[in-house]
Amino acid sequence: MFKVLRPLLMSLCLAILLWFPANDALALGGKQPDLNAPAPEFTLLGNNGDGDIDEFSLSDYLGQWVVLYFYPQDFTPGCTLEAQRFQQDLPKYNERDVQILGVSVDDVDSHEQFCDAEGLKFPLLADAKGEVSKSYGSYLTGYSLRHTYLIDPKGLLQKIYLGVNPAIHSQEVLADLDSLTANS
Template sequence: MTLVEGQKVPDFSLVNDKGEYVQLADFRGKNVILYFYPKDMTPGCTTEACDFRDKHEDFSQLNAVILGVSPDNVQKHTKFIDKHGLPFTLLVDEDHAVAEAYGVWVLKKMYGREYMGIERSTFLIDTDGNLIKAWRKVRVKNHIEEVYTYLANQEEHK
């Protein structure tokens, strides 16, 4: 499935870092920054999470919540949050069903080896559950600033 900007995104229900079920629809009325990342505690994923952490208050000012999604389990997410003081929710997608629904569970290649994994991606979803913008194959450097600037411009032109 290809997600198209302006269309509704697939709703889902996943367990959060506290072991509670969270549904995307729970966040209607807020802008949602839904970001998919490969693995807790790895260098790129840690940098990305900490960049979102550092910009968290600015995103809150734009009526936005941040949701991180990876195949890691509740315990790994809790450890990651505690270690880096992450003020936002991490969701468990162990069977990668949501990653597949968003088209980010892909064939990857590293050191001549092929495997299935998460393609680092960010989806900006509006207050009605529509896709505003998708960033795929994300490079972490300056990415969070780019998301923030894009959302700030959207909010300014409402």
């Protein structure tokens, strides 16, 4: 029954977000973590991009930049486009020693199917209870919101993107990474 109602609930959530003024709509996800402060730590199960299920912790990536992006649901048009763009640009992220981690409330089986269908070679993490999404202020009514967080090699949050455009977001993140690393 929930699988039938889930698209309806998603549409309702999106309608609410579009109805509110931009700043109010983005605040619906909760309080954002502070910039230049430690990013909220987490450990989640996910697909490692090679078809295996592993445990992933943010602390595993100390020493490199992390693009932590939250998205509403596997296989939806915007989420698929965003994932495809990150995959398309993956060699550029690899050249910069940047780890991409995608997070949604979908389970690991859904992530595995999504990675297989789209040829994704970066981890998608299952935040089934929404706890990590909530800790990043990226949760609303059973879904992760489309937010992205740039985390530096020391584990500090350097940039927050709210309500991103999936078609251009990966290029935007790459440009900001270049700017941030040039200044450090």
